[in-house]
Structures are given as structure tokens and as C-alpha cells.
Amino acid sequence: MKHSWRITKYWQRTPEGYLGSPTEEWTDFSDVGKRVSIEDYLVVEDAYLDAIRRFCIGIGVESLRIQSLERRDSRGYHEGQSLDLYGIERVVRDVLRNVIWCKLVSDSAEVHFGYDYYMYVVSSVDAEAALAEADPLLNIEPFLSPYLPEMDE
Numbered sequence: 001m002k003h004s005w006r007i008t009k010y011w012q013r014t015p016e017g018y019l020g021s022p023t024e025e026w027t028d029f030s031d032v033g034k035r036v037s038i039e040d041y042l043v044v045e046d047a048y049l050d051a052i053r054r055f056c057i058g059i060g061v062e063s064l065r066i067q068s069l070e071r072r073d074s075r076g077y078h079e080g081q082s083l084d085l086y087g088i089e090r091v092v093r094d095v096l097r098n099v100i101w102c103k104l105v106s107d108s109a110e111v112h113f114g115y116d117y118y119m120y121v122v123s124s125v126d127a128e129a130a131l132a133e134a135d136p137l138l139n140i141e142p143f144l145s146p147y148l149p150e151m152d153e
Helices: 038-058 088-096 128-132
Strands: 003-008 063-071 082-084 100-105 109-113 118-123 139-142
Touching (some): 088 100
């Protein structure tokens, strides 16, 4: 796919220019109640979910399929399961909370989840205008997803 962006809640950069999180920053759902309140956590989680929906709507994607499903807890999901843009909510929340891991894909778009609230959206269509409408809490920048399959040269 031609276009790829990294979406994260982090804004701090190292002196070398790499994006990262301060040591005191929460980076996992297990930090709720310790480093972050559930209310503040949900604000961030909702922003990620909204960014995915805006991305999909902006490029005309109406549904996504579960791909590369890894279960840490049985939730009734299955490989290839198709979800509309409201049906993805539970899956996205479960991925962000480390209950499961998967990619969400369609013929023209993919959503990849990395560690520590790094997320990548990839598409065959430019989604920059749609992503510009996402919550300014999130840092969105062009970046090649490390979860794309390697291309044969």
C-alpha cells in the first residue's frame, strides 16, 4: 500500500529525533490506577478509536476484517471476521488493553497495532485530510508501518 502513518499519544523526541515516551508516562493498560486514571485512559483510547473511524470514513472504507489474530483471552473473535466501523470498537479496545492482538484490514486499508500505544494506518488512498481531523491529542505523522509484509525485490 502506498500511504502509511504512525499514530501515537507521544510527542517527546530524543536529541537524535526519535519519538519516545518520558519514563513517567503510562504505556500499558496495566498502568490504569497507578500512573493514569481510568477516565484519562479512556480519553486516549477514545481518541485512537476515533482516528481509525475518521481514517476509514475518509477513504471510503466501511468495514475491516480481523487478520493475524493472536488471543490472550477468548472473546469470540475469529480470523477473517468482518466488522463495520462501529463493530470494531470492542476489538480495538481489546487490542489496546492487550487482551488480543490483530491487524484490521480491507482491500484498500490496514490498521496495525504496535507496542506501547503505537498504531499505524496504511492505505492505497491518501488519507491525510481525514487524519488531520483526528483528536490533536494524537501525534500523526507519515511513517512506514513495521507490520507491513516485506516486499520481494
